[in-house]
Each structure stands twice: as structure tokens, then as C-alpha cells.
Amino acid sequence: AEVLGPNGALLRDLVPELEALLGPLPEPALVGPGEARDRFRDTLERFVEALLDTDHHFVWFVDDVQWADPASLRLLSTLCLGPPRPVTLVLATRDEGLEAGHPLAAMLGELEQQGVALERLELGPLTQDDLAALVADVLDDGPESLALAQLLYRRTRGTPLYVAQLLMAFYAEGIIDIDRSRGQWRVDLARAHRRESSGDVVDFLIEQFAALPDHVRRLLGIAACIGASFDLETLAVAADRPVSEVGVLVWEAVGAGYLRPASTDQGTGLGGGATVSTHGPASEYGFVHDRLRQVALESSDQDQPKLYLTLASRLVDGDRLAAVRSGAGFQTLAGYIGRALALVEGVETRRRFAVVCIGAGHRAKEAAAYEQAAVHFRHALVLLDDASFAPGARFDLCLAMAESLAMTGADGTEQAYHQARALIREPVEHARLLASELMVAMVPGDTERALGLLMEAAARFDLDLRRGGSQEWIQAKMGAVLGQVAAVGLEAVSTRPVLRDPLQIILDRALLEATNAAYLAGDFNLYGALALTIVESGLRRGISDVCGVGFVELAIIFAVLGDYESARSYSKVGLEILGRFPDSPLVGMAKVIMGTTIHPWIEPMATCVPLL
Known part of the structure; x- marks a missing residue:
């Protein structure tokens, strides 16, 4: 922690x-x-x-x-x-x-x-010697081991999955069994030779799947739709059967070599001393091999979209949703909804499903899984594509989707921002759009686009910001703002009320993001004007974490001008303001600025390191 x-x-x-x-x-x-x-x-x-x-x-x-x-x-x-x-x-x-x-x-x-040392190892099929050693180990070096290994090699050409599945088939059919009188494995080589099997592993797997009992095939088809791994409770929900009954069927599939337990819980004993849970946390299982899941999926007669709709509908109810929301299952649930999108009906159902997709999208976005986030947001937009839903919700989604797409470099970013622009109803939304576009532009360092968006914001919200502004302009602006600071009292700034105006909060964050663009573009008068505008906002409307950084950035200007006392005073006030917002991610940013650009001028070098 x-x-x-x-x-x-x-x-x-x-x-x-x-x-x-x-x-x-x-x-x-x-x-x-x-x-x-x-x-x-x-x-x-x-x-x-x-x-x-x-x-x-x-x-x-x-x-x-x-x-x-x-x-x-x-x-x-x-x-x-x-x-x-x-x-x-x-x-x-x-x-x-x-x-x-x-x-x-x-x-x-x-x-x-990047200089990472990679070693590539190509794993070919099992050799005849490998296979002979494997079979000897499986059969405790029984008398027919070598002959069986030779037969397996001719049939499978050493493909590991094929070898394992054919051995399982021989055992299930009694070709391999235990001679209890001698206490060793016995192989009916004559039957093994007569036993037909395809020379292709996929065809063989399809044949084996078709030979399973109907109830096991159906359950495996449902399990394959859920994913490569699943828990008994989810499978029971999808199959619409009790967990205890599904546990018995799953163990049949384990015995047939299709599934394996991924966890063991206290539960009801089934054949072979194995246990599956029938109460409490469900046991987890997974397919033994992805090709086995692929065969189960392709051979299934399930109406997959309908199955996903059933799963999603049952999992969004009550306690089940609370349990899913707390873990990785939240993303899986949103995936089920996406696969059933065309079948979702009813305003309330669409709204509840959209809430899941939005939540999963934001979680994916926070975890930098931008491709997945964009998909979830897009699905939520489809679900909310109705006049009965508030335009504000669709605006939020378009903005989140645009940011996610931009971070992947995928097509569609501009279209998503265009959709968001069309949904703007109030100044706060316009400010959010411009702030979002500006932040996205600065990820690859596109200062020209970022400053263009800044000028759009300045025109829309009547901000005195200019590209390439004159010395007279910036000096006048600095004099006015420093006069306001003096009127309030520098030592009293950090005690002022906190900024609550949503529009100003968004604008200040956009201005702070733009300081980096102005600095990189070499427009230092604009950089100073942005810091001054942020400070002025704090004096007039209330302080914020952004205001704290604004004071620190003004301290940089004082240090460059050689006014080290003002640099010390303004940086101190900036940290005092940020002290009122201890959980803000801007605290670290301000300390880095101070440690690299201010403290070296005003304090011993040893004091810089702790700030970094």
C-alpha cells in the first residue's frame, strides 16, 4: 500500500x-x-x-x-x-x-x-526420442511403451497437443488401461493401430469434440463463449443451471481433457478425489489449450449474441454487479455487452448497460488501455443513441473516446471531437473540449496546434493572451497582476477561499497545459502572460492547485530576471497553496520545477535534490 x-x-x-x-x-x-x-x-x-x-x-x-x-x-x-x-x-x-x-x-x-537482449528459441515438434521418453514416463516404462511411441509419432509427427489428445483418447476408449493383476499399464496395440484418426490435429480435435456427450459439448460451447477461463458461477448463470449441477458437468469435461482447474476451493467431492465448489467463491477453470477452446466455439450451436445478452442481463443485477465491479470481471462484462449490442432493447436496459461500458471505459483509460477504452466508449454511445438520453452524457462520451483514440494514434479522433463540438450546449463544455484537445496536442509535442487552440479559447472566453506579444504588453500585464497581489498581501494569498467555479477550474487547467507549449515554442512573453492569468484568476475567483503552480512559474520568471527574493517569496506561496491540495498530482510537478529552475538560483544545491 x-x-x-x-x-x-x-x-x-x-x-x-x-x-x-x-x-x-x-x-x-x-x-x-x-x-x-x-x-x-x-x-x-x-x-x-x-x-x-x-x-x-x-x-x-x-x-x-x-x-x-x-x-x-x-x-x-x-x-x-x-x-x-x-x-x-x-x-x-x-x-x-x-x-x-x-x-x-x-x-x-x-x-x-532499445538495446534489450532478446534470445529466440524455436520449439519444433517432439522428436521420436522425445516422444519415446514421454510415453515411457507416462506408462512407467511398460513393455509396450516404445511401440506406442512409434505409433504416436507416425500419427502426430510429434505435435505436442495432438500427442496429448490422442493419448487421452486411447485411455478413454480403453486402448490404454491398467493391468491390475500385474500392477502396470497395458496397451492394446492392435486396437491402437485400427483406431482411425485424422492426420491433421484440428480435424482430430473436431472429431473428438463431436464424440463427446451432448450435454458436455453444449457446456463447453457456452464456456468457450465466456472466455479462455471462467468461474463456475458465471458458467452456471450462462447455462441457467445450478452451480452444483454445472460443477459435475465441468468435471466430465476435465476428465475428457478439455478443461483444467485453475483454483481449488472447499466443496463437494467428485470423482478422483477432486473438488469443485458448490457454495461460496466459485472455482475457476480454463481450457487446456486455445485450440480446444476454438474447436468448442466453432462447433457450438449457441446463438452467441443471445448468450452474451443473457450473461450481461443477469450479471448487471444487484449483488452480482457489485462483485463484478470490484475486479477484472468489469471489463469482461462490458465485453459481453459489446457482443450483444444489436440485441439490446428498452431504454432502462440500454441505460444500465451504458453505465457499465462507461465505467469500464474510464477504468481502461486510467490504466492506459486506450484501445479497449475507446471500444467501451463507442459501445456506450451506441446504447445512448436515443433522444431520451441527455446530450451531456453523449458529449462526455465523445470527449473520452476522442482522447482514447488520440492516445492510440488511430483514425477517428477528429471525428469524435467533431461529434463533441456538435453537442456543446454551454460554455463549460466548450472549455472542456478545448482543454482536452490542447492536452492531446501536447502529448506528441504539437505546440503549433496547442497554441492555436489556446487562441481559440482566448477569443471565446475573452482572455488577454497574444502570440508574440510585445514587451510593453507583458510589462503592463505584469504590473497589473503584481499590483493585485500587493493589494491582497502576498502572505495572505494562500489563505484565500478555494476556487469553486467549474468553468474557471477547466480554463485554468487549459492555461497551465498551454504554458508548456508557449515555453517550447520560445514565446516567453506568452508563457509569462499565462502564468499571470492563472495567478490573477486565483486572486479574483479563488485559489486552486493550478494557482499554486502559477505562482511557482512566476517565480521562474523572477529568477531569470535576477530578482531572487521575489523568486523565493513567490515559490514559497506556491507551495503553501499546494499544501491545501496535498493529493493533487500537480504537487510533484511544482517541486520538480522548483528543484530544477528556481532553487539552484536561491538556495544551496543540496536543497534541490529532495525536491526531485
């Missing part, structure tokens, strides 16, 4: 157990999309560092990376590019389809360019 600080909630979808360990996690502070990305990376790295014991070397294994979404690949990249750690990261992927344009191939190429 100490390591994660106020940002632990950013990892709740990634590590659902955090909330159980640390208790309720506070919602993270609202920041711009670029800051959200950096904050998530920093929080993740802190979490990883807290987990690692430097006395041991860890191996992290991630399977099926070819299916990873962009956010997951960025997460892996962040771990690889972080500081040296006692960790070996093993990524397993299929090689087919990994052409140069594949996201995984692109990520690996970027890591190599």
Missing part, C-alpha cells in the same frame, strides 16, 4: 486480488491522457519492484502472446525497458502470422532497437 500510494486502483483490473489484500482502493486523481499513461507505467514499475526479492531470480512466463492486445504489449514493453531486475521474461508465441506488421513483431523490433 505504501509503494502504490493513491494509485493502487490503477492495477485492480490487472491484479484483482489487490483490493482483497489492501482493502478498498481510492479512486485515482483525474489527469490528462498523457499523464495517465506515465502514471500507470510508474505505478506498475513500483508494484513490480515491491514484489521482487533481490536475493532470488524470477522467471515470468507469458503464453500465447500472439493474442495480446496493444495495451498488454505496452505493459510487457514497459517491464522490459525498466531498470535492471532479477527477472527472465519468457514469451511463448506461435510463429505463423508473425509478419513484420504484427504488433508483437513490431514490439520485439522496438525492444531490440
Whole structure:
């Protein structure tokens, strides 16, 4: 908890157990999309560092990376590019389809360019010797082991999944069984030779799936729709059957080699001494292999959109939604809603589903999973596409979707902002739009666009801001604002009332974002005018964390002008103001500014380091 600080909630979808360990996690502070990305990376790295014991070397294994979404690949990249750690990261992927344009191939190429040492190991099929050793181990080196291994190799050419499934089939059909009189495995090689099977692993899996009992096939089809892993309670909801009954059917699928337990809970004993939960937290299961899930999904006669609608409808009810909302299942639920979008009817149902999609979108956005966030926001817009819903809700969604799309570099950002502009009804919404566009423009450092948006805001809200303003203009502005400070009393500024006006809060944040654009563009008079405007807002309308940073930025100007006493006084006031907003992410920003641009002029160098 100490390591994660106020940002632990950013990892709740990634590590659902955090909330159980640390208790309720506070919602993270609202920041711009670029800051959200950096904050998530920093929080993740802190979490990883807290987990690692430097006395041991860890191996992290991630399977099926070819299916990873962009956010997951960025997460892996962040771990690889972080500081040296006692960790070996093993990524397993299929090689087919990994052409140069594949996201995984692109990520690996970027890591190599950054100097990350990559070692590629190509895993081919099992050799005859490998297979002989495997079968000998499985059959306790029985007399028919070598002959069976040779037969398996001819049939499967050493494909591991094919070998495992064919062995399971032989056992299920009695071709392999135990000779209890001799206490060893027995293989009916004649039957094994007669037993027909396709030479292709996928065809064989389809044949095997078709041979399962109807009730097991149906349950596996439903489970495959839910995902690669699932819990018994969710499966019972989807199948509309009691958990205890579903537990028995799931264990049949485990025995058939399709599923495996991902957790063990106290429950009712079933065959072989295994247990599945029939009460309390549901046991979790997963498909043994992604190809098995693929076969179950493609062979299923389920009406998938209807199944997802049923799942979503039942999971948004009462206690179930509260349980889902607290963990990674919230994103999954929003995914179910997205897959059932065309079937959702009724104003109240659409509203409730939209609330889930909006919540999942914001959670994904906070965790820098911008692609996923954009999808959830888009689905919410579809659900709210009706005159009965407030335009303000649609404006909020368009803005959130535009920011998410912008952070991915995907097409559609301008269209989303255009949609938001068309929905503006009041000045606060116009200010929010301009502030959002300005923040997004500064993520890649597009100062020209950012300053253009600033000028639009200045014209719309009657702000005296000019690009390339004259010395006379900035000196007059500085004299006026410093006169207001003197009238209030510099020592009394930090005790003034807090800013409450929503419009001014948004404008001040936009002006603060624009200071960076003005500085990078070399327009130092505009930079000064922005800081002065922020300070003037605090004097007239109430102080805020932004106002505190405004005083610190004025201190920079005083330091550059050689007025070190004023630099010291104004930076002190800035920190006093920020002291009234201890949870603001701007506190750290102000300290960095002071440690790098102000303190070196007015204090011993040793005092700079603690601020950084």
C-alpha cells in the first residue's frame, strides 16, 4: 500500500486480488491522457519492484502472446525497458502470422532497437526420442511403451497437443488401461493401430469434440463463449443451471481433457478425489489449450449474441454487479455487452448497460488501455443513441473516446471531437473540449496546434493572451497582476477561499497545459502572460492547485530576471497553496520545477535534490 500510494486502483483490473489484500482502493486523481499513461507505467514499475526479492531470480512466463492486445504489449514493453531486475521474461508465441506488421513483431523490433537482449528459441515438434521418453514416463516404462511411441509419432509427427489428445483418447476408449493383476499399464496395440484418426490435429480435435456427450459439448460451447477461463458461477448463470449441477458437468469435461482447474476451493467431492465448489467463491477453470477452446466455439450451436445478452442481463443485477465491479470481471462484462449490442432493447436496459461500458471505459483509460477504452466508449454511445438520453452524457462520451483514440494514434479522433463540438450546449463544455484537445496536442509535442487552440479559447472566453506579444504588453500585464497581489498581501494569498467555479477550474487547467507549449515554442512573453492569468484568476475567483503552480512559474520568471527574493517569496506561496491540495498530482510537478529552475538560483544545491 505504501509503494502504490493513491494509485493502487490503477492495477485492480490487472491484479484483482489487490483490493482483497489492501482493502478498498481510492479512486485515482483525474489527469490528462498523457499523464495517465506515465502514471500507470510508474505505478506498475513500483508494484513490480515491491514484489521482487533481490536475493532470488524470477522467471515470468507469458503464453500465447500472439493474442495480446496493444495495451498488454505496452505493459510487457514497459517491464522490459525498466531498470535492471532479477527477472527472465519468457514469451511463448506461435510463429505463423508473425509478419513484420504484427504488433508483437513490431514490439520485439522496438525492444531490440532499445538495446534489450532478446534470445529466440524455436520449439519444433517432439522428436521420436522425445516422444519415446514421454510415453515411457507416462506408462512407467511398460513393455509396450516404445511401440506406442512409434505409433504416436507416425500419427502426430510429434505435435505436442495432438500427442496429448490422442493419448487421452486411447485411455478413454480403453486402448490404454491398467493391468491390475500385474500392477502396470497395458496397451492394446492392435486396437491402437485400427483406431482411425485424422492426420491433421484440428480435424482430430473436431472429431473428438463431436464424440463427446451432448450435454458436455453444449457446456463447453457456452464456456468457450465466456472466455479462455471462467468461474463456475458465471458458467452456471450462462447455462441457467445450478452451480452444483454445472460443477459435475465441468468435471466430465476435465476428465475428457478439455478443461483444467485453475483454483481449488472447499466443496463437494467428485470423482478422483477432486473438488469443485458448490457454495461460496466459485472455482475457476480454463481450457487446456486455445485450440480446444476454438474447436468448442466453432462447433457450438449457441446463438452467441443471445448468450452474451443473457450473461450481461443477469450479471448487471444487484449483488452480482457489485462483485463484478470490484475486479477484472468489469471489463469482461462490458465485453459481453459489446457482443450483444444489436440485441439490446428498452431504454432502462440500454441505460444500465451504458453505465457499465462507461465505467469500464474510464477504468481502461486510467490504466492506459486506450484501445479497449475507446471500444467501451463507442459501445456506450451506441446504447445512448436515443433522444431520451441527455446530450451531456453523449458529449462526455465523445470527449473520452476522442482522447482514447488520440492516445492510440488511430483514425477517428477528429471525428469524435467533431461529434463533441456538435453537442456543446454551454460554455463549460466548450472549455472542456478545448482543454482536452490542447492536452492531446501536447502529448506528441504539437505546440503549433496547442497554441492555436489556446487562441481559440482566448477569443471565446475573452482572455488577454497574444502570440508574440510585445514587451510593453507583458510589462503592463505584469504590473497589473503584481499590483493585485500587493493589494491582497502576498502572505495572505494562500489563505484565500478555494476556487469553486467549474468553468474557471477547466480554463485554468487549459492555461497551465498551454504554458508548456508557449515555453517550447520560445514565446516567453506568452508563457509569462499565462502564468499571470492563472495567478490573477486565483486572486479574483479563488485559489486552486493550478494557482499554486502559477505562482511557482512566476517565480521562474523572477529568477531569470535576477530578482531572487521575489523568486523565493513567490515559490514559497506556491507551495503553501499546494499544501491545501496535498493529493493533487500537480504537487510533484511544482517541486520538480522548483528543484530544477528556481532553487539552484536561491538556495544551496543540496536543497534541490529532495525536491526531485
